[in-house]
Amino acid sequence: MKKILVINCGSSSLKFQLYNVEKDDYKVVSKGIAERIGQSNSVIKIQYNDGPKQEHLTLMPTHSEAIKSVFQHLLNGAIKSMDEICAVGHRVVQGGDIFKNSVLIDDEVIAQIENLSDLAPLHNPAHVLGIKAVKEVLPNVPQVAVFDTSFHQTMEPDAYLYALPEELCKKNKIRRYGFHGTSHKYVSEECAKMIGKKGKIITLHLGNGASLAAIDNGKCIDTSMGFTPLSGTIMGTRCGDIDPYIPLFLMKKEGMSIDEVNDILNKQSGMLGLCGYSDNRDIEASLLSGGEKCLLATKCYVHSLVKIIGSYIAELGGVDAIVFTAGVGENGVVMRHMVMEKLAYLGIKIDEEHNKLHATRVMLSTPDSAVKVFMIPTDEELVIAQDTLLLSGLA
Numbered sequence: 474m475k476k477i478l479v480i481n482c483g484s485s486s487l488k489f490q491l492y493n494v495e496k497d498d499y500k501v502v503s504k505g506i507a508e509r510i511g512q513s514n515s516v517i518k519i520q521y522n523d524g525p526k527q528e529h530l531t532l533m534p535t536h537s538e539a540i541k542s543v544f545q546h547l548l549n550g551a552i553k554s555m556d557e558i559c560a561v562g563h564r565v566v567q568g569g570d571i572f573k574n575s576v577l578i579d580d581e582v583i584a585q586i587e588n589l590s591d592l593a594p595l596h597n598p599a600h601v602l603g604i605k606a607v608k609e610v611l612p613n614v615p616q617v618a619v620f621d622t623s624f625h626q627t628m629e630p631d632a633y634l635y636a637l638p639e640e641l642c643k644k645n646k647i648r649r650y651g652f653h654g655t656s657h658k659y660v661s662e663e664c665a666k667m668i669g670k671k672g673k674i675i676t677l678h679l680g681n682g683a684s685l686a687a688i689d690n691g692k693c694i695d696t697s698m699g700f701t702p703l704s705g706t707i708m709g710t711r712c713g714d715i716d717p718y719i720p721l722f723l724m725k726k727e728g729m730s731i732d733e734v735n736d737i738l739n740k741q742s743g744m745l746g747l748c749g750y751s752d753n754r755d756i757e758a759s760l761l762s763g764g765e766k767c768l769l770a771t772k773c774y775v776h777s778l779v780k781i782i783g784s785y786i787a788e789l790g791g792v793d794a795i796v797f798t799a800g801v802g803e804n805g806v807v808m809r810h811m812v813m814e815k816l817a818y819l820g821i822k823i824d825e826e827h828n829k830l831h832a833t834r835v836m837l838s839t840p841d842s843a844v845k846v847f848m849i850p851t852d853e854e855l856v857i858a859q860d861t862l863l864l865s866g867l868a
Contacts, residue, residue, distance in 0.1 A: 476557045477858045481564040482603035484595045485510045487539045490854045503551035507539040521550040540606035561607050561616045562861030565600045567593035568620030575860040578616040615865040619857045624654030627692040651696035653678040655853040657686040660798045663849050672793035675785050679802035681709035687785035706777040709751035712742035744770050753801045775811045798851040803832040819844045
């Protein structure tokens with residue numbers, strides 16, 4: 474039996490999940506999060522097996538202290554010795570066009586991740602801090618980086634290039650990268666098992682951040698997020714695709730700074746801007762009770778999804794299956810129904826009882842539907858654990 478630790482470092486947080494691995498069985502024995510790193514009220518929330526969640530106020534000025542605190546809490550109920558941890562896998566947001574697959578981490582990889590920080594200034598520096606902190610505590614344990622962007626590296630130039638001056642793009646590494654790749658990879662592979670072939674699959678990772686991917690025979694050919702996670706569909710607080718002149722117009726008309734416009738586009742727009750709510754649970758509760766703003770906002774959201782889905786069907790030359798995943802995708806009953814209604818022309822018939830379910834692997838369309846629609850809960854941590862086991866030479 475091997476123990477694999479999966480870590481996801483944010484700018485002020487650190488999620489973790491510890492797996493016991495035996496053959497092809499991955500069992501979560503502990504999981505949790507270190508929150509508010511660098512603040513006086515930092516806390517670790519941890520769960521052992523299926524037990525109750527525990528909270529511990531823990532002083533964590535930096536990610537180094539957070540890593541050490543996580544290990545100490547794992548020793549209190551998940552492991553008897555640090556020697557039990559065989560390998561550590563890290564989720565890394567931005568791999569640029571350098572990393573087309575997950576990699577075993579060495580000093581050169583750390584430097585490359587750090588050099589890509591201008592493309593993900595809130596995330597990549599935190600990932601580097603997490604990697605270095607683990608190396609400090611477990612210097613001889615292999616670490617693996619699994620990139621959000623790598624799954625989308627199979628896109629052809631006509632899908633990832635922007636129509637901007639070539640030299641400007643090359644100099645500044647401007648291109649479509651896409652994100653949520655680990656999630657799109659996982660649910661598309663699970664969907665392929667369910668339909669009995671790799672086929673033509675469209676995946677919808679719909680959380681507070683949201684992206685879609687067109688996958689042909691296991692390879693991503695297009696995705697909705699681009700140079701940053703701001704583009705594509707409407708999201709919880711992000712605007713998605715808009716006329717690119719709007720930010721310039723606001724700066725000229727309202728005298729706004731770059732930072733102010735950035736804050737509006739990323740934190741004040743999307744569903745929040747349309748109806749005042751960013752949480753889909755609040756939105757669905759309001760529209761079901763007659764809230765007109767939330768109904769209109771949901772229609773806008775569905776419109777943006779269907780428009781992208783339609784373009785992907787054209788790119789793929791048809792579609793075999795559509796998959797909903799992530800928080801909104803797994804729980805947005807009304808939204809899913811509205812999307813499937815719009816796609817009825819494809820021969821999709823809704824299984825009304827199945828569509829009422831939440832976060833359960835299930836087929837949302839009827840068996841006789843020409844195109845199958847699924848809800849498949851995502852499991853990015855499992856993908857990271859599997860890649861970590863393989864690249865560490867422990868498989």
